Amino acid sequence: IGSSGLEIGQLRFYPKALAESEIEEIYQDGSRLADMSTGSEPANAAESELLAVQRSITGDILQVQASMRSRQDSVQSDITAQAVNIQNAKSATLYSSPAMSVGDTNSTSWDGANGTHTPTADTVLFGRKFYQVVHGAHRLTATSDAEARYITNAPDFVGSGATITFWYRHVQCSVKTCGAYFLHAGDFKAFGGKTDWCWTAWFENEAFWNDVSPNSGYEYFDDHGVVDKFKLEGQIVWRHMSLQFDEITDMFRLYMDGTLVFEDPWGGPVSAVDCVGKGKKWSLGHAHPGYNLGAEVEFADLRLYHHGTRASGAPGPLTANQILKLARASTTGLLNEDHKCLVITDPKLSDTMWQDSFGHGCDWFFTQSKLFPELCLLDKAAHQCPISCKSKQECYTRSVRPTRYFTWDRTRLINLVSQNGTICLGSNLERETVIEQCKAWVDGGAGSLGGKGVSAADNKFLEGWLDSMAETDAVPQPRKGKRVNITNCETLGAAIDSHCGFNIEQVKSFTHDLKENGGD
DSSP: OGGGTOOOSOOOOOSSOOOHHHHHHHHHHSSOHHHHHHTOOOOOOOOOHHHHHHHHHHHHHHHHHHHHHHHHHHHHHHHHHHHHHHHHHHOTTSSOOOBOOSEEEEOTTEETTTTEEOOEEOSSSTTOEEEEEEEEEEEEOOOSGGGOEEEESOOOOTTTOEEEEEEEEOOOOSSSOOEEEEEEEEOOSSTTSTTTOSEEEEEESSEEEESSSTTOEEEEGGGGTOOGGGSOOSSSOBEEEEEEEETTTTEEEEEETTEEEEEEEOSSOGGGTTGGGSSOEEEESOOSTTOOOOOOEEEEEEEEEEOOOSSTTOOOSOOHHHHHHHHHSOOTTTSOGGGBOBOTTOGGGSOOSOOOTTSOOHHHHHHHTTTOGGGGGSHHHHHHOTTTTTOSOBOOOOOOOOOOOOSSSSOOOOOOOSTTOOBOOBTTOOHHHHHHHHHHHHHTTTTTTTOOOSSHHHHHHHHHHHHHHOSSTTSOOSSSSOOOOTTSHHHHHHHBOTTOOBOHHHHHHHHHHHHHTTOO
């Protein structure tokens, strides 16, 4: 740690395997709750004067060695970077697809002679058909007006709904986030008119955006649990994307790598999304006349799957499993399989023990690529060090963490305040109020008649509680000892600890979710 120029604030050794909850406690609170509750913590390490001097000398030596290594690394990085330039000169189009032609291009599915679209039978989803909008892989260069690209005679999905699928490779971004209008449907005659903005799809590193729906706006990936390693990043990895317009439920869904990222109500009828199909074109990488903020991105195999009408027998929206099959299908002959995201179990997603001619392994390339990013463009480094060089990317998987309910948000010491236990009140109650309610309950006769509550659920709860107050051994006890006598209001009041109140809303949420999932 010292030789890397870092400083450490606290180092503790726990001679046991910590549970996930304990690690989270240390992260959030600085220590395990068990340690805080008992007041225990590790003892401070002692150090002799001689050991301190020795450590100081060792640190100085390490600094000198680190400085020498830094200069050596710099020279070797320059040599390796020159090798990258030579390699790229031999293969100038290492990651670039051919640029798409500028101007209007008919949808591949369009049959001009008959004025109809010809569907293609899907070889992965047997029984399904799709309209091939654009075939092959293409690059969108800077999308000013002079380089605007449009798909004319694009298939509409009015009265049907549709799932639009494609492979997408994002812009190389030198700042935190970059984006591009990948798709924009409209007639492009009067900017801002009703049929100029039918629907849009903007992609950036951190979010997805659509302009048109009543619920339009940013859908930040962070808000949907998409961590950084799954986000759109760089121009190397192809990602399978799906946009689903569901007319049956009026929902919009975005899938990435075959996995649902989010689904939201469109905010209105999806049947109106496609501008009734009149005079519509699809713009690729371009928003409207005068737009000059386009970025260079790549896409391949742009398809549209009709869902069919609401009538029985219609194929309906593609299911999550069908979309996953499309994302996992082979793309041999279309895309290089080595440039697609990988599932976490794929061995190609792990760094190897490979070393270059200087004896540098993946850890060296990881460190030096921060100063010389071109190092990781070297074929061998990119192939052997997919994690360190970020040349491979894990396919997005939806991780759902179990909900955690915090009755108390900090360590609590609950003292025994009565012979038969302690009562902690929910955050919606006060001690005086509880005592008054108790007196009204007892004086009304309910308490003296065996403890009847105000509902069947109350009665069931009280039945168990009153049994646990019983003096006779004939009544089975739910636990050792008797509970507080809640029919004696003075005893009840004496058992309340005003300092151990808890968050009643969290308890309500837990109870609700428990019942929703079959608990009792």
